[in-house]
Amino acid sequence: MRRHLHQHPELSFQEYETAAFVASELDKLGIVYEKGICGTGVVALITGRNPGRKCIALRADMDALPIEEENETEYTSRNKGVMHACGHDVHTSCLLGAAALLQEYRDQFEGTVKLIFQPGEEKNPGGASLLIKAGVLENPAPSAIYGLHVYPQLPAGTTGFRSGQYMASADEIYITIKGKGGHAALPQQTVDPIAVAAMVITGLQQVVSRKSNPLSPTVLTFGKIAGGHATNVIPNTVELEGTLRTFDEDWRREALAHVKQITSQICAAYGAEAIIDIPDGYPSLFNDPETTQQARSFAEDFLGADRVKDLDLRMGAEDFAFYTLHTKGCFYRIGTSRNGGQYTQPVHNSRFDIDEEALQTGAGLMSYIALRALGC
Numbered sequence: 001m002r003r004h005l006h007q008h009p010e011l012s013f014q015e016y017e018t019a020a021f022v023a024s025e026l027d028k029l030g031i032v033y034e035k036g037i038c039g040t041g042v043v044a045l046i047t048g049r050n051p052g053r054k055c056i057a058l059r060a061d062m063d064a065l066p067i068e069e070e071n072e073t074e075y076t077s078r079n080k081g082v083m084h085a086c087g088h089d090v091h092t093s094c095l096l097g098a099a100a101l102l103q104e105y106r107d108q109f110e111g112t113v114k115l116i117f118q119p120g121e122e123k124n125p126g127g128a129s130l131l132i133k134a135g136v137l138e139n140p141a142p143s144a145i146y147g148l149h150v151y152p153q154l155p156a157g158t159t160g161f162r163s164g165q166y167m168a169s170a171d172e173i174y175i176t177i178k179g180k181g182g183h184a185a186l187p188q189q190t191v192d193p194i195a196v197a198a199m200v201i202t203g204l205q206q207v208v209s210r211k212s213n214p215l216s217p218t219v220l221t222f223g224k225i226a227g228g229h230a231t232n233v234i235p236n237t238v239e240l241e242g243t244l245r246t247f248d249e250d251w252r253r254e255a256l257a258h259v260k261q262i263t264s265q266i267c268a269a270y271g272a273e274a275i276i277d278i279p280d281g282y283p284s285l286f287n288d289p290e291t292t293q294q295a296r297s298f299a300e301d302f303l304g305a306d307r308v309k310d311l312d313l314r315m316g317a318e319d320f321a322f323y324t325l326h327t328k329g330c331f332y333r334i335g336t337s338r339n340g341g342q343y344t345q346p347v348h349n350s351r352f353d354i355d356e357e358a359l360q361t362g363a364g365l366m367s368y369i370a371l372r373a374l375g376c
Helices: 002-007 016-029 088-104 125-133 193-211 249-270 289-303 320-324 356-371
Strands: 032-037 041-047 055-063 112-118 144-155 160-163 163-165 171-178 219-226 237-247 275-278 285-287 309-310 327-335
Touching: 002 016, 002 088, 002 219, 002 249, 016 032, 016 041, 016 088, 041 088, 041 125, 055 088, 055 320, 088 144, 088 289, 088 356, 112 125, 125 320, 144 160, 144 320, 144 356, 160 289, 171 249, 193 219, 193 237, 219 249, 237 249, 249 275, 275 320, 285 289, 285 320, 285 327, 289 309, 289 327, 289 356, 320 327, 327 356
Parallel strands: 055 112, 055 144, 144 327, 160 309
Antiparallel strands: 032 041, 041 112, 160 327, 163 285, 171 237, 171 275, 219 237
């Protein structure tokens, strides 16, 4: 299943073939599901004895990234410029594997397991937020939700957990600086947006170095600057695109206000105009301590304590965080490298791949956590 999905990756909110594949696999297992939620989402229910006793949710994301794969394998992506470079093919396959196990053992547990195959994790506003608005956490409402993610820093057969704050918030920042173009040899007749953009980027570094508490991790990065046509032309506009990451939600709002204020004031000082767009991004991800510690103990029972590791804080973001605003959640990792030397390329890399032994750990542990959380 993983190799099929890897060969046929689809971008965020375009996962039509992926959703159809998931539905076909659920059909084979005789699992009831609803598809087409928010376009491509699939939600299934596995009911044991006394289905209304308790509900546990398991989530996997399905979308891929706009990356041209450079691996040379029999399952290399067939969709040009699109690749499962973040392991969502693994996540979906693990959840399908867990579904098969849970369906097989449905006569041996009480309660309901809700399977959430989610679109659009990689793209704002995040498929999780849309599914929640569509009622995915209702009818039945889960008492806890669990999600896994590939982790090439650990070997296959291991897993990692962290209680409390785990991953940062993520906001996208779009700034258009409007100046007055003209001849490069006559700068006095222009308002140079390239020069102003340089001032803005430099000035905004003060948000991290002088406005934030040094004990509160914060990252402000601009990954794109676009403007200009030729060496002897000052353009009318320059566009900047960046991201803000932090763990403190109050500071997050304050920092974004600083970004708007500093940008506007610098532009005004040089006679330029700033158009600033900061759409609502992903909140920071908080793993419920009790739920996470319990899941960790289940993992130690399943794999052995020596195969369960501690995770560090990550400035990366995950829209799984939206679920944890509404219910208790645990987002954990499964190792995907081999012998510390193979399959170690990071996610979002054109050569990312996994030791497929990780699929067994992913599917097995996910189903085991669900069974134990239901009281088995």
